[in-house]
Amino acid sequence: MNFTLSSKPLANTKADCLVVAVPQKGDWPASSQDADSALGGLLGRLFKAGDLSGKIGSTLLLPVTDQPWDRVLVVGTGADKDRSASQYRKALTSAVGQLKTGPAKHVLMALTDTPITGNERDSSEAARLSLIGRTLEDQLYAFDHYKSEKAPARKLSKVTVAASATVKLLKDAFNLGLATGRGMNFTRDLGNTPPNICHPTWLAGQAEQLARDYDVIKTEILDEKQMKKLGMNTLLAVSAGSSQPARLIIMEYRGGKAKDKPHVLVGKGITFDTGGISLKPGEAMDEMKYDMGGSAAVFGAMKVLAETKPEINVVAVVAAAENMPDGAATRPGDIVTSMSGQTVEILNTDAEGRLVLSDALTYVKRFDPATVVDLATLTGACIIALGNHATGLFSNDDALADQLLAAGERAGDRAWRLPLWDEYQSQLDSNFADMQNIGGRPAGSITAACFLSRFTRDYRWAHLDIAGTAWHSGKAKGSSGRPVPLLVDYLMSHVED
Numbered sequence: 001m002n003f004t005l006s007s008k009p010l011a012n013t014k015a016d017c018l019v020v021a022v023p024q025k026g027d028w029p030a031s032s033q034d035a036d037s038a039l040g041g042l043l044g045r046l047f048k049a050g051d052l053s054g055k056i057g058s059t060l061l062l063p064v065t066d067q068p069w070d071r072v073l074v075v076g077t078g079a080d081k082d083r084s085a086s087q088y089r090k091a092l093t094s095a096v097g098q099l100k101t102g103p104a105k106h107v108l109m110a111l112t113d114t115p116i117t118g119n120e121r122d123s124s125e126a127a128r129l130s131l132i133g134r135t136l137e138d139q140l141y142a143f144d145h146y147k148s149e150k151a152p153a154r155k156l157s158k159v160t161v162a163a164s165a166t167v168k169l170l171k172d173a174f175n176l177g178l179a180t181g182r183g184m185n186f187t188r189d190l191g192n193t194p195p196n197i198c199h200p201t202w203l204a205g206q207a208e209q210l211a212r213d214y215d216v217i218k219t220e221i222l223d224e225k226q227m228k229k230l231g232m233n234t235l236l237a238v239s240a241g242s243s244q245p246a247r248l249i250i251m252e253y254r255g256g257k258a259k260d261k262p263h264v265l266v267g268k269g270i271t272f273d274t275g276g277i278s279l280k281p282g283e284a285m286d287e288m289k290y291d292m293g294g295s296a297a298v299f300g301a302m303k304v305l306a307e308t309k310p311e312i313n314v315v316a317v318v319a320a321a322e323n324m325p326d327g328a329a330t331r332p333g334d335i336v337t338s339m340s341g342q343t344v345e346i347l348n349t350d351a352e353g354r355l356v357l358s359d360a361l362t363y364v365k366r367f368d369p370a371t372v373v374d375l376a377t378l379t380g381a382c383i384i385a386l387g388n389h390a391t392g393l394f395s396n397d398d399a400l401a402d403q404l405l406a407a408g409e410r411a412g413d414r415a416w417r418l419p420l421w422d423e424y425q426s427q428l429d430s431n432f433a434d435m436q437n438i439g440g441r442p443a444g445s446i447t448a449a450c451f452l453s454r455f456t457r458d459y460r461w462a463h464l465d466i467a468g469t470a471w472h473s474g475k476a477k478g479s480s481g482r483p484v485p486l487l488v489d490y491l492m493s494h495v496e497d
């Protein structure tokens with residue numbers, strides 16, 4: 001697939017298909033007016049007649065003659081005043097959806113001059129190009145690795161995106177968007193890979209491959225023996241019942257100055273969650289292959305950094321384990337001593353994410369982090385609270401929480417903050433140890449975050465519960481690539497710090 005920017009007039013660019021926008025209400029962008037006059041006013045007539053509604057995401061494909069383009073795809077872009085970044089992305093998504101199965105090989109896309117709402121930065125041409133880049137990569141994703149019959153080869157092979165100029169600022173923005181889309185697709189590949197293939201050692205292999213592919217990524221893998229030596233007993237309690245050994249995967253990207261403290265990402269990497277001895281019910285248990293979604297997003301973000309090389313230091317740590325119930329498995333009632341020295345009574349072996357994260361969160365202190373953000377498909381309760389639209393956000397630092405909320409808003413990959421008040425902490429009181437690993441049914445996502453907060457007192461920390469956002473269930477079952485866009489926006493906003 002070839003993606004390029006061009007500022008040549010549309011009339012001078014040959015293509016199999018030209019894509020233009022028609023708003024439902026508002027001024028037609030210059031590109032649409034140009035196309036309309038080249039077509040002798042055809043688009044205007046169709047709009048008047050009602051064939052073109054301009055409704056957000058609606059499409060009409062017109063074969064045309066005597067033009068440098070064989071077809072024109074008209075995309076409805078809604079009303080100028082309601083066109084937020086996410087509405088704009090809706091129009092882009094449906095345009096790319098049409099193109100991916102269509103006959104056009106070379107597409108000329110003139111959607112960049114459609115305005116969007118928001119402040120100067122969020123509505124800029126650069127912001128729009130970034131959204132276009134990301135949507136192109138994201139919408140052309142397919143995962144048919146395990147199908148004997150592959151989907152028929154796609155005709156589409158080149159997209160030229162029209163821009164006002166091909167200056168560095170705009171090229172960088174477009175490339176960041178494309179890289180973000182590819183990062184999401186890497187995340188999705190990892191998430192979609194079946195759990196008989198994607199186990200902790202395989203995930204570690206993915207990190208090693210990333211380090212081979214990109215000089216700027218360094219990796220280190222700890223095995224169970226090394227983790228034992230560090231006292232990571234809560235993490236090891238999770239892998240105890242599996243024949244697949246756990247791994248702690250460390251990836252470093254150092255694009256900033258040596259003295260700049262790193263931003264640390266920590267991912268939950270449960271490659272399959274049966275619940276362990278506290279076995280889960282069978283229904284939809286296959287979806288627990290996505291329980292490494294937090295770590296998949298960390299991998300995706302690292303790939304974006306490796307491709308775009310911003311001046312920032314980022315360390316990623318993935319706690320990879322498989323939660324299985326064999327004879328060596330952890331029992332409900334077992335008490336283990338975490339790397340932090342705090343003891344944990346494991347009352348439910350299905351609350352395993354917090355166990356692997358607690359040791360990983362203790363481990364990352366050694367990096368003297370500027371901030372630590374962990375990502376985890378941590379609680380079913382988060383899906384009950386926020387559904388599949390927003391990631392749950394928890395933090396011990398208001399400024400950090402606000403930055404993550406803003407990043408999610410800008411990227412169209414939203415999070416919503418929930419409280420971490422002291423009142424909830426007592427739900428974790430244990431009769432026998434410093435704490436227990438479950439807090440009962442009320443506020444299940446909050447008590448899970450409270451558990452993590454006991455291991456993150458020494459630094460600025462936020463936790464993202466992505467149980468509802470990391471994958472789609474039902475017919476469109478598959479990894480979503482979230483919250484890579486949020487993470488990338490958040491990390492990039494620290495480049496000038």
Ligand code: BES
Nearest residue numbers: 348350351352377378379380381438467
């Ligand atoms: N991986 C699950 C959380 C989850 C459930 C994510 C459904 C996505 C969909 C996690 O390990 C888990 O099992 N959590 C338990 C915690 C409970 C035992 C306190 C849960 O949510 O039921």
Ligand code: MN
Nearest residue numbers: 273350351352
């Ligand atoms: Mn579980």
Ligand code: ZN
Nearest residue numbers: 270273291353
């Ligand atoms: Zn889990």
